Amino acid sequence: MKSKKFLACILAGVMAMSMAACGGTDVATAGDEAAANGSEAMETGASTEAPTEAELNIMMSFPQYMDQWESYCHKFEEKMLAEKNVKVTVNLEMPSSDQYETILQTRLTGDDAPDLFTLHANNIGTYNQAGNLADLSGEALAGKIYENVKETVSVDGKLLAVPIESQAWGVLYNKDIFAQYDLTPPETLSDLKSICETLNSNGVTPFLLAFQEQWVPQLMTGLTLGDIVSGKIPDWLERMYKDEGSYEEVKEIFDVIDLIMANGTDRAMEEGSEAGSADFAIGKAAMYVQGTWAANTIMATNPDMNLGVFALPINDDPNCTRVNLSTSTTLAVYPGTQNMDLALAFANYVLDDADSSELFQSCSFNPLATCHNYESSSWVKEASEYVAAGKAYQDLVIPSAVTDEQGRLLQEYYVGDTTVEEIIQKLDLAFQNTNSLK
């Protein structure tokens, strides 16, 4: 009998705990109300009175810069308290980039949208159609952004997001290894071939391959398609959207993809992107098809690394050898937010005249607005030289279903499960499927 009582007690305890867990949401709603009150009070609040309280929910997709953004949010809290007498609590969420979009979509549809959130510049169109982006054209920040970057975050002349990561990128290379064997960045595919031969004959692996995550092999199509479209077939993408083009026309891209795969490190499918960056940093290979966003990991692994960037050649026409100029991460304001003033204040603060430079520099982001007056890293400068020489193209906006498919098919191609012909056929089909859904 005693043991029965004991069991009943335990069960009751478990029940009470599960109920407490269910009740957890109440706390969050209470916070939201306080936040709503706070923003109302902000307009009327006078600095002599006790500060009003408010809460701002921000969701971002780069956990690798957690520290930098956390301290920036603290600065924002201090600034708001000093200037507007509002005691803001910024709730910064940083889900891993893998699951970020899933979480964001769930939050947006579940009426639980964060006040500000990051999204990829390529998705601005879709999110705008769904009514999830506030117009920022009238804000002070609009006047600061460089014109060519501004284009990438605007739709119909409306500025819909604050660009955060905008970069020129191509292939990363180890300058020390190149100097050791007297090599210079390639201008044509033949140059690249002879670089590979020289490196191989000296026992250095030319390319680092890290194909475990699908987005990494996909970078090769990202670069090569941009090259060929900007240098040779400018109307290809336009026709693809009208079901009038085919990947057959750009088949040439596989020349360089084959070269990279044939001259790469072993066990590529077992290597994740971060591990790849670390291995590249310690000199396991001379070149790495990866964007400048990996520089943070690389320099953290090996602070003495001499990192460079060159444009990936796809054929023997130097006119096709260009770097990719793209905006990836941007910050948007949710139009239904109850804290619109605060949210806009934060959006403006990201491009603040006094503090923004330090933030962008600490994250090694590229300067993209007039308020950025810092000296950029050597690899950023090198890539910018291509842009200055007109050897750059705006990142192609390919539907994300097709981009994902490219990554998947290149993995299959690497392990030998598919052929170029099958890839062409499947990519054409994926593009047509996406077109038919519009």
Place this chain on the structure above:
Amino acid sequence: MKNKKNPNRSLLIFCAPALLVYKIFKLYPAVSGIFYALTDWNGINKTYHFVGFSNFIEICGDSYFWNAMWFTLKYVLAIVVVANVVALLLAVAIESRPKGKGFFRTIFYMPNMISMVIGGYMWMFIFTKVLYYMADNWNMKFLDKSWIGNPKYSFVAIITVAAWGAVGYLMIIYMAALQGVPTELKAAASLDGANAWKIFWNVTFPLIGHAVTICVFWSLNSGFQVFDVIYALTGGGPGRATQSAAINIYEEAFKGNIRYGYATAKSMVLFLIVLLITMIQLRISKGKEEEL
């Protein structure tokens, strides 16, 4: 005692919290899914259209989905056999030990307490670093396989990790059943001259039939829904080679074209298939159970 009048009421009260959670987080979404399966909702837009059965018609010709379904079937077959055999072996081995039952039970049950995503990442480290280290430095060349990149070996990797996670749970059920087998029956059999194997196969095994039913049902059912292990290990790759039905559905709903309605329709199809197979399994194994 008041409770004797209506024993169901006290049972119901104890079940109420679980039932409530089940209704809100499982039953309601499942039922509302039937509605979304008939729409073209993309998961973000505030509006959507009713499209009738066109999603279901499209599924019939979706080779990626059926390939994923085929992979899932192979996976279920492998995991049901491997996990149950290993769990039963462990249960028998531990039960027959005179000492240290609690210790071994705890050790083998432990993986079950870790989330499979975390377990998957742990094993990922083993497959991509530890095994290669052993292959390169200790001359164990048979380990030098493409554990993530080659679908043949990644299937082995997936089954290993999934079985590692599930065995502890099944083992506990088998142990409970083994403890319920009366010792006098075994003693009688041994007096009649039966050896250990014959005692197990002809006396013990038929008497734990109900545990086999439960364990096979559980492993079948969870096998069809496999997601976390594969997601953490291979992400469904290379390409779509190790994509399970659940991963295919997830990618349809949240990646690429973000077709939420179509993905819901796919999960309806998966649900019907699982329902059919588990019903058949229950009918077959229920008939074979021995009652004391």
